[in-house]
Amino acid sequence: MTRSLAVVGAGAAGAGAAYALRDSDVDVTIFEKSRGVCGRAATRRKEGCRYDHGANYIKDAGGRTTDLLHTLGDEGLVDIDEPVWTFDADGTVSEGDDPGDVRKWTWTEGMTQLAKRLLARSDATVDQPTRIASFERGDGWWLTDTDGETYGPFDGLLLTPPAPQTASLLAEAKWNDDRLTTLIEAVGAVPYRTVRTLVLHYPFELDVPYYALVDTSKEHDVGWVSREECKPGHVPDGESLLIAQMGPEWSTEHYDDPLDEAASVAAEKVADLLDDERLADPDWVDDQGWRYALPDDGAVESVVTSAEDAKLYFAGDWVAGEARVRAALWNGIETGERIDDGL
Numbered sequence: 001m002t003r004s005l006a007v008v009g010a011g012a013a014g015a016g017a018a019y020a021l022r023d024s025d026v027d028v029t030i031f032e033k034s035r036g037v038c039g040r041a042a043t044r045r046k047e048g049c050r051y052d053h054g055a056n057y058i059k060d061a062g063g064r065t066t067d068l069l070h071t072l073g074d075e076g077l078v079d080i081d082e083p084v085w086t087f088d089a090d091g092t093v094s095e096g097d098d099p100g101d102v103r104k105w106t107w108t109e110g111m112t113q114l115a116k117r118l119l120a121r122s123d124a125t126v127d128q129p130t131r132i133a134s135f136e137r138g139d140g141w142w143l144t145d146t147d148g149e150t151y152g153p154f155d156g157l158l159l160t161p162p163a164p165q166t167a168s169l170l171a172e173a174k175w176n177d178d179r180l181t182t183l184i185e186a187v188g189a190v191p192y193r194t195v196r197t198l199v200l201h202y203p204f205e206l207d208v209p210y211y212a213l214v215d216t217s218k219e220h221d222v223g224w225v226s227r228e229e230c231k232p233g234h235v236p237d238g239e240s241l242l243i244a245q246m247g248p249e250w251s252t253e254h255y256d257d258p259l260d261e262a263a264s265v266a267a268e269k270v271a272d273l274l275d276d277e278r279l280a281d282p283d284w285v286d287d288q289g290w291r292y293a294l295p296d297d298g299a300v301e302s303v304v305t306s307a308e309d310a311k312l313y314f315a316g317d318w319v320a321g322e323a324r325v326r327a328a329l330w331n332g333i334e335t336g337e338r339i340d341d342g343l
């Protein structure tokens, strides 16, 4: 008999779980609130450019992640050659010690390829855009979306949104079980950093020896600046597109500032950092706010797995305890394998 699983979220973790179940008899339905897939590993197209405005790349030193990415197809898979340099609180740039054997993977078509390729190899159905508002335990798991439509029953339920959004779903849940309160507290306690990403485009090329600069002091207003033109297929020749991930403090304070205002301030700071006054004046800009960008810690593992005998599962970077695509992906895959054994 076929078993059924509802997954909330088509990020690296949700897509990873679906991939892990590709050869099983588990019928997977993923509910995703956005029109796209891959969550915070996001790609956008504008003015002839393509850019990854969430996760920049997947890092791996020739291990199982690299093997999996090759298995998903070599066409369009790219390793960013140029190094990541560092800067400190004063904006002093140093060469850093970018270890040469660590690969920085993305795709010519952008980071969303990860979930697209995982899902293409699974039989999962992706129901989108569908934002799940609550769930309920009856004859299996039932889900309700924000339009009041219900879906179910499912034998199992896997929740993969960032911890604060998962905690909200748990708080709305109709499940008469002693574990619910402990779960809401444990999941809701995972601390997050907020990031506002500003996208700065220029009609000229930059002549610098690095792909990106990262703030190792964690005190600068700019947390990270990278050059999308280092990724083949992202930026036409003769142009530059900078991704500025602003530091958590600045991002929280300026989260709702109008785009023009925030981009103008960010461009000034980037121009200072790269010591190139032309960068203060981008010809077009874009942005994205990530309220729950990066979990700073994981949830207590014993609590997160405590509901598995009720067929309620959790996956994501916050479950793995590491704010990395790679961590979310493998957490999703491993959770999918446990679901196959336990459902």
Ligand SMILES: Cc1cc2nc3c(=O)[nH]c(=O)nc-3n(C[C@H](O)[C@H](O)[C@H](O)COP(=O)(O)OP(=O)(O)OC[C@H]3O[C@@H](n4cnc5c(N)ncnc54)[C@H](O)[C@@H]3O)c2cc1C
Pocket (backbone or CB within 6 Å): 008, 009, 010, 011, 012, 013, 014, 031, 032, 033, 034, 037, 038, 039, 040, 041, 053, 054, 055, 056, 057, 058, 059, 130, 131, 132, 133, 160, 161, 162, 165, 195, 197, 245, 290, 292, 293, 294, 315, 316, 317, 318, 322, 323, 324, 325, 326, 328, 329
């Ligand atoms: C600015 C930024 C830069 C980063 N840089 C890097 C990097 O360079 N390298 C790296 O490895 N990692 C990086 N990360 C971290 C990385 O993006 C995450 O760790 C990883 O993508 C998390 O995947 P996930 O599947 O756990 O969660 P998510 O990607 O957040 O996926 C969860 C999904 O659930 C959906 N969802 C949420 N609520 C609901 C709901 N109620 N109903 C339906 N769907 C819902 C969301 O839309 C989303 O698609 C970065 C993150 C950010 C924000």
